[in-house]
Amino acid sequence: MTDGSSKGPDKYNFSTECVTIDNPDAGKDQFNSSSVPIYQSATFKGMNGEYDYSRSGNPTRTHLQHHLAKISSAKHAFAVSSGMAALDVIARILKPGDHVVAGDDLYGGSNRLLGYLQSNAGVVVHHIDTCTPSTVEQYLDKERTRLVLLETPTNPLIKICDVQEIASRVKAVCPSAIIVVDNTMMSPYLQRPLNFGADVVYDSATKYLSGHHDLMAGVVICNRDDLAKHMSFTINSVGNGLGPFDSFLLLRGLKTLAIRMDRQQASAKIIASFLNQLQFQVHYPGLKNHPGHHTHFKMAKDAGAVLSFETRDIKTSERIVGAAKLWGISVSFGAVNSLISMPCLMSHASIPAHLRAERGLPEDLIRLCVGIEDWEDLIDDLECSLVQAGAIRRREEQSTSSTLSSPEGSLERVGEERALGWQRCLPSDANNASMDGALQQPHTSGDAENIVVSAPGKVILFGEHAVVHGVTAIASALDLRCYGCLGARSDDTIHLVLPDLHSEYSTKVSALPWAETEVEKSDASDGDGNDVDMNPTLIAAIEKTLPPSITGKIRGAVVAFVHHYMSLCYPTKPSLTFTARSSIPIGAGLGSSAAYSTCVSAALLLYMQKVVINRQRATPHISHSGRKYIGVDIAATVNKWAFASERILHGTPSGIDNSVSVFGGAISYARGRAQPMIPLQGFQSMLLLLANTHVERDAKAVISRVHALKANQPGLFDECMRRIQDVVDEAVRCFQDTDLPRESMLVGLGKLVAANHAQLELLGVSHPALEMIIAKLKAYGLQTKLTGAGGGGCTVTLLPDSFGAGGESGKSGESAHTLAHVTSNLAQNGFSSIVTTVGGSGLGVLIDKKVWDMRLVDQDARESVAPLAGIFTQSSAEELAGKMKECGHWVFV
Numbered sequence: 001m002t003d004g005s006s007k008g009p010d011k012y013n014f015s016t017e018c019v020t021i022d023n024p025d026a027g028k029d030q031f032n033s034s035s036v037p038i039y040q041s042a043t044f045k046g047m048n049g050e051y052d053y054s055r056s057g058n059p060t061r062t063h064l065q066h067h068l069a070k071i072s073s074a075k076h077a078f079a080v081s082s083g084m085a086a087l088d089v090i091a092r093i094l095k096p097g098d099h100v101v102a103g104d105d106l107y108g109g110s111n112r113l114l115g116y117l118q119s120n121a122g123v124v125v126h127h128i129d130t131c132t133p134s135t136v137e138q139y140l141d142k143e144r145t146r147l148v149l150l151e152t153p154t155n156p157l158i159k160i161c162d163v164q165e166i167a168s169r170v171k172a173v174c175p176s177a178i179i180v181v182d183n184t185m186m187s188p189y190l191q192r193p194l195n196f197g198a199d200v201v202y203d204s205a206t207k208y209l210s211g212h213h214d215l216m217a218g219v220v221i222c223n224r225d226d227l228a229k230h231m232s233f234t235i236n237s238v239g240n241g242l243g244p245f246d247s248f249l250l251l252r253g254l255k256t257l258a259i260r261m262d263r264q265q266a267s268a269k270i271i272a273s274f275l276n277q278l279q280f281q282v283h284y285p286g287l288k289n290h291p292g293h294h295t296h297f298k299m300a301k302d303a304g305a306v307l308s309f310e311t312r313d314i315k316t317s318e319r320i321v322g323a324a325k326l327w328g329i330s331v332s333f334g335a336v337n338s339l340i341s342m343p344c345l346m347s348h349a350s351i352p353a354h355l356r357a358e359r360g361l362p363e364d365l366i367r368l369c370v371g372i373e374d375w376e377d378l379i380d381d382l383e384c385s386l387v388q389a390g391a392i393r394r395r396e397e398q399s400t401s402s403t404l405s406s407p408e409g410s411l412e413r414v415g416e417e418r419a420l421g422w423q424r425c426l427p428s429d430a431n432n433a434s435m436d437g438a439l440q441q442p443h444t445s446g447d448a449e450n451i452v453v454s455a456p457g458k459v460i461l462f463g464e465h466a467v468v469h470g471v472t473a474i475a476s477a478l479d480l481r482c483y484g485c486l487g488a489r490s491d492d493t494i495h496l497v498l499p500d501l502h503s504e505y506s507t508k509v510s511a512l513p514w515a516e517t518e519v520e521k522s523d524a525s526d527g528d529g530n531d532v533d534m535n536p537t538l539i540a541a542i543e544k545t546l547p548p549s550i551t552g553k554i555r556g557a558v559v560a561f562v563h564h565y566m567s568l569c570y571p572t573k574p575s576l577t578f579t580a581r582s583s584i585p586i587g588a589g590l591g592s593s594a595a596y597s598t599c600v601s602a603a604l605l606l607y608m609q610k611v612v613i614n615r616q617r618a619t620p621h622i623s624h625s626g627r628k629y630i631g632v633d634i635a636a637t638v639n640k641w642a643f644a645s646e647r648i649l650h651g652t653p654s655g656i657d658n659s660v661s662v663f664g665g666a667i668s669y670a671r672g673r674a675q676p677m678i679p680l681q682g683f684q685s686m687l688l689l690l691a692n693t694h695v696e697r698d699a700k701a702v703i704s705r706v707h708a709l710k711a712n713q714p715g716l717f718d719e720c721m722r723r724i725q726d727v728v729d730e731a732v733r734c735f736q737d738t739d740l741p742r743e744s745m746l747v748g749l750g751k752l753v754a755a756n757h758a759q760l761e762l763l764g765v766s767h768p769a770l771e772m773i774i775a776k777l778k779a780y781g782l783q784t785k786l787t788g789a790g791g792g793g794c795t796v797t798l799l800p801d802s803f804g805a806g807g808e809s810g811k812s813g814e815s816a817h818t819l820a821h822v823t824s825n826l827a828q829n830g831f832s833s834i835v836t837t838v839g840g841s842g843l844g845v846l847i848d849k850k851v852w853d854m855r856l857v858d859q860d861a862r863e864s865v866a867p868l869a870g871i872f873t874q875s876s877a878e879e880l881a882g883k884m885k886e887c888g889h890w891v892f893v
């Protein structure tokens, strides 16, 4: 029999490999057929041909096996008549007296086959909790354990076992035992157990591999020649090799494996979140509250599309399953259609009730296998079934944050004291189980199409608030940045992923209030950056579509994104996922909103090709590592949109934050002037200490308070403005005076810092926590002021040059000691602080993902590298910048 020996490492990404079927018999097909022919023949003529009898080998099956080996990066692949036939082929390695260690939450069919071997073939089977490696260890017998059978995630309780850990423990005790993994629920797209120490992996190809529930098949893969030889012998002997027609169908189904899985999984995440927020006990590895969440993501690329949940009542579960219309009641999973089942009554009924109870399989468990239907229809149908079954009820009154809102009203779990908010917009509460990074990954068509941008936060050294009222201010870009990733999807949905706010938002594109945009577009704006402004009517219409539970920071971020999406993407209306991730503390006065606004604007403008950056570099960038590559015209367009977004988030921003975020460097800025922004030299080399009070404040509200002061006490207000203008003018002169000795400049600027803060205090925007930091630092001779909107947030302190890092810069031991003392003093009072230099790059765009793509070609690296979009959600804020740099080549304004 011919097996499918692979041709070596993958050349392409998985989805490409799936559709690219190499012909192992190249040149032998006289017609050069594009699709693999079905050799529907039991026998082949002649004495010396490659094939004689289809039990031993068939060309269609050979093609399939070759393809399976390739997409699994395995040396050998076999296709047999069912998943159970696959296990049977493997289990024939066993001899009487051999011990098998297997899970206690095993697929019913596997359980039945092992039971048969136990009663008829003298094999001893231990069903144990394989999710605890130490339990597995207890059942190992050096002489007799021959096979360890693992399923991860298990079916139907979706428990996770650590294949790598178990494999290493088993091999240490019983080197001759083989580790077998049933990978049906993940497929080779999401999980490769051979890379984690498994010897043999099998899939029921009836599920995801074929995807349409129109054939039965099993697949076995392995790298070991001895095991392959044994299994090949068995298949030929018993005759369970897959028939030619089914081989053809499976080959056809495999072409769409990745795209089906992406879609099914994206919907499964939404459905798991829906049930979780209704406080059902949900089993899904993508939920952060799943006990195997971290172990799963150590091995798998994503969470899959099978989940189960408990209702605590068998009858209720039966009613739910019975009421479902779109969800087919059926055993099995992995097909394009969604399925619902009660494992104890169906797929696992072959396990006796007492054993099910012993193994902790709840009788009321409902398993959901999510297909490719529209997720809103799936949720609607599930919601109706839950209501009809009496598991949840709709409440007619206005929903509150502790209930779920649906088109018909809010939902609450029957029998629960408290039900949590579900809405189509999926905001997750930071305190509740929520989707993890991997779950929130965009449903994109691939890394190549993602637009990745970044923009810096800012520090205002002089003139905040006053700048809103026409006074000049001085600000500089920070080396903390926000990153944005925009990718296409194909399901009439926009999806906003905001991990920093522990939240995500989804809505149907067709459900957005497009009428407002249509009116506006037919009027004036050309959408190219001219006449750009926020549209209050559109904002009001967007606000109306949002459930009341979307509040605070999330609401602003959602409204700004949707407003820009609707303004820039009309009439194309693409389906998109946007993920924003920031290392800038949010709401601390360091310009997180401007950086977010810049990322949203730049990503949408680039996506819609309203601005175009040449992505093909003719020459390498030597100067400034890509800095100044993005022209000022592009920057100006992005800046207009970023300002419009700031207007949504801030009310009456001056425009300084977004200008610094887009253009970078250090600037003086005076709104309303012919040339509002003037670059400042000399700022870059300064060393600043930023201290965070961690006192939350609402910038919009603080800015309004200053407006109120202006109206109520114009005399005081005008005097403050005049004094701040004087301070800023003097500071600008200092920066521009190249003859001024540096030390004198720093001392002088220190005095100006103190003078500026005194005026901010008079404006009423300070806070006791800010004052406490300022007083503490004064004791060290350091001048400090609040920065940004105040009312909490951060302070900024000018540090003498001697505090600079590194021996070469002349940091004296004494200064280092003082700085350490300063920061620990602040920390003792709950204030975090960082020392930073300023004046870095503005808007950045990732134009060349070559480095990244090269890493993905390398199989070893591929295992350790998350998809590009996944980095946004899987990395810590500290890791983000480093990882982003590795992704390819960045260019900046």
Ligand SMILES: Nc1ncnc2c1ncn2[C@@H]1O[C@H](COP(=O)(O)OP(=O)(O)O)[C@@H](O)[C@H]1O
Pocket: 482, 498, 500, 501, 552, 553, 554, 555, 556, 557, 580, 581, 582, 585, 586, 587, 588, 589, 590, 591, 592, 593, 594, 596, 649, 650, 697, 698, 699, 700, 788, 789
């Ligand atoms: N990483 C982010 N993800 C989502 N929204 C963000 C992010 N960064 C900023 N925002 C938006 O900007 C707002 C913060 O604005 P603001 O209160 O002015 O603080 P800052 O001083 O940091 O700019 C948030 O409430 C949120 O709406």
Ligand SMILES: C[C@@](O)(CCOP(=O)(O)O)CC(=O)O
Pocket: 460, 463, 464, 465, 466, 467, 468, 588, 589, 590, 591, 592, 593, 650, 652, 653, 654, 655, 656, 657, 699, 703, 787, 788, 789, 790, 793
């Ligand atoms: C108070 C203000 O001057 C700066 C606000 O900065 P932030 O939002 O606190 O980062 C307002 C503005 O200039 O837009």
